[in-house]
Amino acid sequence: MGDPISVGLGESVVSKKDGDVLVAYGLGSCVAVSMYDPQEKVCGLLHAVLPEDSIGSDTKTKYVDTGIEELLKSMEKAGAHRNHLIVRIAGGANMITSPGFSKSFDIGTRNIQAAHKTLEKLMLPLKSESVGGHMGRTVRFFVGSGQLTVRMIGGEEENL
Amino acid sequence: MKQNSSLAVEWINSFQQYASEGIRNAARGFSTMLGENLVVKEPSFRQVAIGEIPKLLGGPETEAVGIYLRAEGDMSGQIMLVIPLQRALELSDMLMDLKPGTTTELGTLERSALGEVGNLTASFFLNSLSQLTGISTRPSPPAVMVDMVGAIMDIIIATCGGTSDYVLLMQTTFVCKQRSIETSFWVVPDQHTLDILSAEA
Secondary structure (H helix, E strand, C coil): CCCEEECCCCEEEEECCCCCEEEEEEECCCEEEEEEECCCCEEEEEEECECCCCCCCCCHHHEHHHHHHHHHHHHHHCCCCHHHCEEEEEECCCCCCCCCCCHHHCHHHHHHHHHHHHHHHCCCCEEEEEECCCCCEEEEEECCCCEEEEEECCCCCEEC | CCCCCCCCHHHHHHHHHHHHHHHHHHHHHHHHHHCCCEEECCCEEEEEEHHHHHHCCCCCCCEEEEEEEEEEECCCEEEEEEEEHHHHHHHHHHHCCCCCCCCCCCCHHHHHHHHHHHHHHHHHHHHHHHHHHCCCEEECCCEEEEEEHHHHHHHHHHHHHCCCCEEEEEEEEEEECCCCCCEEEEEEECHHHHHHHHHHC
């Protein structure tokens, strides 16, 4: 197995190299979107921070909506077919539960909604998800097998 | 990537004076609650790329306690105290006057006590800053999180990320001589406040 490849804030990584592990560490309100073409063995992982790009940012992968579109383009460029894609999402927690903070702090929920909306628009079916709640997650995506695991603090890695 | 044009070096220097005094006062607030004197490491001020933030505190998967408050009023921003989980358990023992090693997990009571540390520290910091600048500000109630550093810091990142790729970060560490209590104190002023302070400087 190769070294883990960290997919940082506002980044996306696509790999076809068997043994690579793409990792999005410590997702709070951020959302990780994974795409996998099991026939061409192409894996891609996006780590988006905010729901929508309303300012036409240069960093498209910072946002859920434009980030998913960019990830899809990169997957297709690497040889994946959109009809084969298995899409899974994780993250979007609401880290602050104290009553003193308004709903505007719940960016996690808005990120999840933006992911659902964008995937629907692109007609990409969502296979499974581990979203919401109040705890952070680390996502590992094993290139080759397409296995995707999610771990929360104090917990074991679970397949998604 | 965008950088805040108002964050000129001269301006950061002048803000440092206010904030350094505020930090010393914050340590006094923290000490009051602990009943022991804390040492304040020299605060650092710098612009940090948002993507670098989770890497600064031992990595995004490190388990920690985050105590988050908003500063509200004419000066506004975000304040976060980050304590490594093991240190937070030790701090909880100190706050509750328990033998070291007694607290093994953070329940409602322990979280409440840690929230109060954040409340007091932030209040002392903001009071000092308010007195020095003449601009009013007050802290929100604290929110306490026990999670991975990356997930905790997402709050600051998501709040600032829409307007800037960089934040002005003031960071210091409180150290208790008798027992090792290392707490990082982060202050991230809102853009609106940076504009006001910049005009004053």
